[in-house]
Amino acid sequence: MFLCFTDLDGTLLNHDDYRYDAAIPTIQTLKQAGIPIIPTTSKTKAEVLDLRESLGLKDPFIVENGSGIFLEPGDPRFDFSELDVAMTTEATLTTITLGISYAQARQSLQNLAQQIGEPLTGFGDLSLEALQDLTQLPLEALKQAGDRQFSEPFLRPQTDLAQLESLAKKAGLQILVGNRFCHLLGAGAGKGRAVQLLQQAWQKAHPDQPPIKTLGLGDSPNDLSLLEAVDVVIAVPGPEGVNPKLASHIQEQGWLVAPYPGAKGWAAAVEKQLNELDHPLAR
The missing domain is CATH 3.30.980.20 (Putative mannosyl-3-phosphoglycerate phosphatase; domain 2)
Structure with a gap:
């Protein structure tokens, strides 16, 4: 079991056409396994809501480079009580603000x-x-x-x-x-900070379980704080290979690299992690 934090453009979504068809079977596998898929992106709430509806996701999501976290009100999987965050709840979503207006x-x-x-x-x-x-x-x-x-x-x-x-x-x-x-x-915003807060909120909601593992996927320098905050890192290459500003981290920290760009690489890398965990739904 793990939390899957994923960048969108150039990672789950192809760099040029923004399609994600190749990742749909893997997304369905994660959903069946109860593994949250948490978009962690520079995109806006409106953009992610549209994609989220298309994919049938009900998990939290992180927008505008970690400036805000949104989740369904009362989601029992995440407990933000006693965490030092600014939180407001409306009819359809709870908003956690980490940045400025x-x-x-x-x-x-x-x-x-x-x-x-x-x-x-x-x-x-x-x-x-x-x-x-x-x-x-x-x-x-x-x-x-x-x-x-x-x-x-x-x-x-x-x-x-x-x-x-x-x-x-x-x-x-x-x-x-x-x-x-x-x-x-x-200054208070950041993909890494948002990842850590969601991990803490999950642990607070599951106090009797061992620490939850985290998987992070990204393709560009603005994903660095996300990738540095997770247990297992997957760098997704672009059409011309891995972003040069991620290359040194891959060499020094042993980060994994997806075998293909975009959604196809995303799916293959996530499936490999499921297989290494010997998850029955990955077979």
Whole structure:
């Protein structure tokens, strides 16, 4: 038994066409085994809800690079009582906020732009047409991507990123570098922190069980905190191989590498873990 934390773009979803067909049989196996599949992504709540419905998932999910956790109200598998988190519950979802608000992220991006003397173009500054050229996503998907709550993606600036990251840190912020965008979010956010909180919440709800194992899958540098927080790490390669910024970690820490890019590699790597656990549903 383990918790499966997975990035989406370039990991569970193919890098170019965002399809996940090759992973569906493995997803069904995990669901039958009662193993939670927890999307851990830079995507928004709206984007993940749509995918979650398509896959028939009822598990928690982590959005906007660990800025927020969502789960079904009263999910008995996770107990967040006594954990130091800001939590609100509505009719359909409980929200755990680890980051800042979207309004704060937008204002902070403008503040950073003034400090470096260079415009910083955020997601909210671009038209749907411009975003479509950048991402090749359909308009409806872009509307979901724009429904942000905690963070602001922005185009990589001319300014040295190390300088920008230093200024962000002084302001109580952080910058993550993704495949297409940089992401500005609050210092308290992070995929790794969100993973650890969900692991703790699971353990609190299952006090008589041994510590739950965690599996994490990702493909890019903005997955590092996720991958560093789990017991078993699987790096999913892109069409041109493993991201160079993950390569040193793979060599030094013995991380596993999926045999193929995208959903096909995701499925093969997860099936291998199930087989090594000798899980009956993997046969």
